[in-house]
Amino acid sequence: FEISNQKVNESCPSNIALIKYWGKYENQIPANPSISYTLNLCKTNTEMQFIADEPFSVQTFLAGKEELKFAEKIEKYFKNIERYLPWILKGKYIIQTENTFPHSSGIASSASGFGAIAKCLMNLDKAFSGQTDEDSSLRKASFLARLGSGSACRSLYAGLVVWGETKEVSGSSDLFAVRYPNEEIHEVFRSFNDWVLLIHEGEKSVSSTVGHGLMNTNPYAERRFQEAHENFASLKTILKNGDMTVFIKMVEHEALTLHAMMMMSEPAFILMQTGTLAVINKIWGFRKETNLPLFFTLDAGANVHLLFPSNRDEEKIQEFIIKELVQHTQNNGVVKDVMRF
Ligand code: PMV
Numbered sequence: 098f099e100i101s102n103q104k105v106n107e108s109c110p111s112n113i114a115l116i117k118y119w120g121k122y123e124n125q126i127p128a129n130p131s132i133s134y135t136l137n138l139c140k141t142n143t144e145m146q147f148i149a150d151e152p153f154s155v156q157t158f159l160a161g162k163e164e165l166k167f168a169e170k171i172e173k174y175f176k177n178i179e180r181y182l183p184w185i186l187k188g189k190y191i192i193q194t195e196n197t198f199p200h201s202s203g204i205a206s207s208a209s210g211f212g213a214i215a216k217c218l219m220n221l222d223k224a225f226s227g228q229t230d231e232d233s234s235l236r237k238a239s240f241l242a243r244l245g246s247g248s249a250c251r252s253l254y255a256g257l258v259v260w261g262e263t264k265e266v267s268g269s270s271d272l273f274a275v276r277y278p279n280e281e282i283h284e285v286f287r288s289f290n291d292w293v294l295l296i297h298e299g300e301k302s303v304s305s306t307v308g309h310g311l312m313n314t315n316p317y318a319e320r321r322f323q324e325a326h327e328n329f330a331s332l333k334t335i336l337k338n339g340d341m342t343v344f345i346k347m348v349e350h351e352a353l354t355l356h357a358m359m360m361m362s363e364p365a366f367i368l369m370q371t372g373t374l375a376v377i378n379k380i381w382g383f384r385k386e387t388n389l390p391l392f393f394t395l396d397a398g399a400n401v402h403l404l405f406p407s408n409r410d411e412e413k414i415q416e417f418i419i420k421e422l423v424q425h426t427q428n429n430g431v432v433k434d435v436m437r438f
Pocket residue numbers: 113114116117118119131205207246247248249305306309355396397
């Protein structure tokens with residue numbers, strides 16, 4: 098390795114899981130496989146400056162403002178991945194990062210954030226080692242991103258992305274994410290809207306690290322992990338034949354199960370807010386009335402991801418969202434995204 102001063106820039110999107118990852122073992126090994134849509138517009142842009150032959154240290158700035166806590170987290174992360182990047186502790190880092198979506202909006206900034214950092218690191222690795230195989234570099238970036246934040250490993254690829262070993266997806270692994278094969282995805286799932294209704298901004302009452310940990314003592318955990326595997330098998334058929342009704346049922350069930358697990362943890366916790374439930378009920382009412390394919394999923398937070406395919410019905414759905422969900426509820430706005438692949 099020939100290390101030298103470098104400045105690299107990378108951008109990485111966030112993602113939203115359809116089958117959720119909740120519960121893990123040592124070394125960020127997921128307790129069950131998960132699959133997500135990579136968002137297009139919700140991104141983190143990161144500039145990493147590496148100053149060679151300085152004592153190891155990390156300085157981080159979020160939207161121009163120095164963040165000491167985040168720097169500590171990254172230092173710990175870099176020490177943890179030294180065995181995979183032997184040069185990593187041989188210099189000083191200045192990391193500038195910004196999100197294209199409101200910070201602390203609850204949109205997974207750790208996924209896009211660690212995704213972008215892992216990509217920057219692989220750029221440095223390329224410069225130092227001369228290794229240029231794009232596929233293996235991307236896979237290693239996904240591997241490294243996983244060690245920062247599990248779900249981040251799925252953000253390295255576009256479209257539908259799988260993390261966690263499942264017999265339903267060949268090549269799938271607990272160590273890194275892989276793309277779900279495009280030819281196995283029906284047209285209707287390839288152009289989707291994801292609008293995030295901001296219900297609650299600010300710190301979550303329970304972090305996802307703590308939440309994952311509570312699955313260790315959750316009496317329903319084993320059944321949940323098994324169900325995620327079963328859902329993968331069903332989803333494979335759904336994705337192939339384009340059955341939107343069953344797809345909606347499964348995606349909403351997955352979201353509610355995630356939050357049910359939180360409620361059944363010891364100690365119990367609830368991340369949904371009154372607004373979350375109000376929106377869910379309105380969506381169900383709208384679907385009953387119109388039969389149009391508007392549905393929701395949730396992350397580990399109160400905000401609601403509104404999902405609907407891009408097709409001739411989308412205008413009616415958008416009108417409903419703006420009039421009934423954005424203007425008539427007390428929430429803080431909406432972040433619009435669209436996934437096309
Ligand atoms: O990547 P983490 O540790 O922040 O976990 C995120 C887990 C969920 O967002 C709730 C589900 C998922 O699969 O992304």
